[in-house]
Amino acid sequence: MHLLVLPGDGIGPEITAATLNVLTATAARFRLDLEIEKDIVGHESLLKHGTTVRPDLLDKAKAADGLILGPAATFDFKATGNINPSAFFRKNLDLFANIRPARTYPGLPAKLGQFDLVIARENTEGFYADRNMVAGNAELLVTEDVVVSLRRITRKACARIARAAFELAATRKKHVTIVHKANVLGIGDGMFIEECRKCGKDFPDVTIDEAIVDAMMALLVRNPGRFDVIVTTNMFGDIISDMTAEASGSLGLGGSLNAGEVYAMAQAAHGSAPDIAGKDIANPFSLVLSASLLLGWYGRRKGKAAFSEAAAAIDAGVAAAIAAGEITRDIGGRLSTKQTGEALAARIGGT
Numbered sequence: 001m002h003l004l005v006l007p008g009d010g011i012g013p014e015i016t017a018a019t020l021n022v023l024t025a026t027a028a029r030f031r032l033d034l035e036i037e038k039d040i041v042g043h044e045s046l047l048k049h050g051t052t053v054r055p056d057l058l059d060k061a062k063a064a065d066g067l068i069l070g071p072a073a074t075f076d077f078k079a080t081g082n083i084n085p086s087a088f089f090r091k092n093l094d095l096f097a098n099i100r101p102a103r104t105y106p107g108l109p110a111k112l113g114q115f116d117l118v119i120a121r122e123n124t125e126g127f128y129a130d131r132n133m134v135a136g137n138a139e140l141l142v143t144e145d146v147v148v149s150l151r152r153i154t155r156k157a158c159a160r161i162a163r164a165a166f167e168l169a170a171t172r173k174k175h176v177t178i179v180h181k182a183n184v185l186g187i188g189d190g191m192f193i194e195e196c197r198k199c200g201k202d203f204p205d206v207t208i209d210e211a212i213v214d215a216m217m218a219l220l221v222r223n224p225g226r227f228d229v230i231v232t233t234n235m236f237g238d239i240i241s242d243m244t245a246e247a248s249g250s251l252g253l254g255g256s257l258n259a260g261e262v263y264a265m266a267q268a269a270h271g272s273a274p275d276i277a278g279k280d281i282a283n284p285f286s287l288v289l290s291a292s293l294l295l296g297w298y299g300r301r302k303g304k305a306a307f308s309e310a311a312a313a314i315d316a317g318v319a320a321a322i323a324a325g326e327i328t329r330d331i332g333g334r335l336s337t338k339q340t341g342e343a344l345a346a347r348i349g350g351t
């Protein structure tokens with residue numbers, strides 16, 4: 001498996017180094033043929049190449065079997081008019097399904113009770129102005145004092161995220177919750193619900209329910225354990241998934257995969273965390289769990305069981321490391337980012 005690795009900004013290089021450490025140990029144990037190619041995006045690329053994402057990185061990404069993208073300081077780039085690496089790859093590789101699991105772990109306080117759920121978030125349109133137009137940006141300054149932001153919802157995008165969600169639910173607890181704001185965004189979210197319900201007919205064993213997004217936040221805080229797969233549009237999924245990651249223990253546990261028909265990219269759910277960057281204290285498990293999702297995706301696609309087994313071993317290793325307290329301070333541990341990666345690598349690699 002040829003992986004293109006782009007560490008990104010802030011805590012990106014630290015959590016990427018720890019993740020590569022874990023991947024190397026996992027590859028050795030499961031005899032995975034893993035080839036790592038590193039390149040740069042974000043601030044480092046802006047300084048070196050004058051852009052946060054070089055156009056040739058798209059060809060490199062297409063030539064690879066998968067990407068690992070660290071977080072980018074996207075808020076800074078807005079000021080310079082530069083490219084958001086995350087949006088660049090999601091849009092250009094058509095990574096329409098953002099899969100964001102969140103679960104509680106033995107050894108960590110389950111603030112809201114035990115749960116194990118997955119957000120299936122549409123990733124290529126919605127309110128995300130930097131990806132929902134063929135050309136230009138969907139956030140418009142009409143006058144100095146008036147801004148119009150356009151939200152794009154297409155039947156195709158609704159149908160394919162719905163299918164991804166139901167397929168996932170069929171392998172899990174067989175329950176999909178459709179989250180929307182159709183009471184206000186009646187046409188767009190009406191279409192989203194319609195496509196989800198239509199898709200649900202192909203999965204008679206999967207129970208479906210629906211919730212308006214504001215109420216959904218309350219329902220999640222009340223009892224996250226009653227949910228399995230939550231399917232929703234882009235911005236709602238982005239917001240809900242930070243909350244579910246934090247409810248599981250920390251945003252630093254928020255693993256995430258961006259997947260399309262052909263390509264996939266592992267990318268933690270959180271941002272570049274400038275408040276803790278360079279301190280060697282960030283939790284690397286978010287990116288480690290994202291990388292595990294990527295290995296699992298590759299294993300299923302290629303029919304290579306060793307990759308699926310490796311992914312399961314990483315997930316189990318993270319759970320065991322948490323139970324043993326080999327963790328960073330955001331979830332109550334004392335280890336640095338680097339030490340956490342080394343401990344997990346040793347645990348999985350059996351050294």
Ligand code: NAD
Pocket residue numbers: 011015070071072073074075076086250251252253267268269270271272273274275276281282283284286330
């Ligand atoms: P953030 O997700 O970076 O951080 C929010 C909080 O969570 C901070 O307190 C941070 O320290 C903590 N946190 C995040 N990841 C952690 C980890 N692995 N371990 C421990 N604690 C962790 O959100 P922000 O501060 O609002 O955004 C910072 C920058 O990241 C902005 O420029 C934003 O645009 C960008 N961003 C990028 C992505 C991406 O690249 N996918 C996603 C979200 C935000």
